[in-house]
Amino acid sequence: MHRGISLLAGVEYIHDNSKNTVSNQIWASFVTDCIGFPVSMIYRQDKGRPALHEAEELHNKAGIQLQPESKPTKPIVNHGDVYFAFLMCSELTNIDFRASLRGKIDVLVVPEWNQDTETFGTLVEATAVDIHAFIVQCNNRLYGDSRVRAPGKEPWMRDVVRVKGGDEDYYVIGTLEIHNLRAFQSSYVSKADGQFKPVPDGFEISDSRKTYPM
CATH class of the missing domain: 3.60.110.10 (Carbon-nitrogen hydrolase)
Incomplete structure (x- = not known):
């Protein structure tokens, strides 16, 4: 973090076993000193809808569906x-x-x-x-x-x-x-x-x- 490097990446499916769903997200770790000293702040963004083949594979292989954790923006x-x-x-x-x-x-x-x-x-x-x-x-x-x-x-x-x-x-x-x-x-x-x-x-x-x- 002291080198000032931010990281942006897609992550593996996040499972919610209680709802039988997964979410697909982008995570970004931003280095900032907005609070007076260097810290990393995490930004998460949900995929709103699965691709056609993605929805089929989730259903056929695991009986689950993609559902965003929060309203996709x-x-x-x-x-x-x-x-x-x-x-x-x-x-x-x-x-x-x-x-x-x-x-x-x-x-x-x-x-x-x-x-x-x-x-x-x-x-x-x-x-x-x-x-x-x-x-x-x-x-x-x-x-x-x-x-x-x-x-x-x-x-x-x-x-x-x-x-x-x-x-x-x-x-x-x-x-x-x-x-x-x-x-x-x-x-x-x-x-x-x-x-x-x-x-x-x-x-x-x-x-x-x-x-x-x-």
Whole structure:
């Protein structure tokens, strides 16, 4: 904690045997000194609905169903002057969730346990352009295609990090040029020769993320 590292991850099903249900959550441990000294504060976000195959497997294999512990919401979190949101796996396919975030976040984090990497790969690539933000896709090591996708202008600028496979768990480090992204989005006209692709039609940056020339 003294190194100032926050951790965001999906967790295993949380079982409630009294109700014969499970919940599927994202947990985030944020390092903060908001109370005068460094502490870790835990944020938990529920998945609202199971994916179709997920509901079938829970019922057929264990006779249980997914039920959120609390009312599912998709808030925007501001931590360390970075605005981000979470969607759990199949929630990324919900176009309403994605549209509600456009212009309001720097980073979208998507923990998943997903075999269909081809479909989700194209979805991640499209989402980076549609909402014009960094997309952090975190799949398990078996299925792979964990990556950080940027709305970069050139193809080689778009996958900040992309990994798959391996016999042991490991980590890689990538840098998100968040301030550059905000400055680009704040321009009255997105420059075609800039670091990022032009913002999509109808894009409006939120006041909280807007930057102004010095």
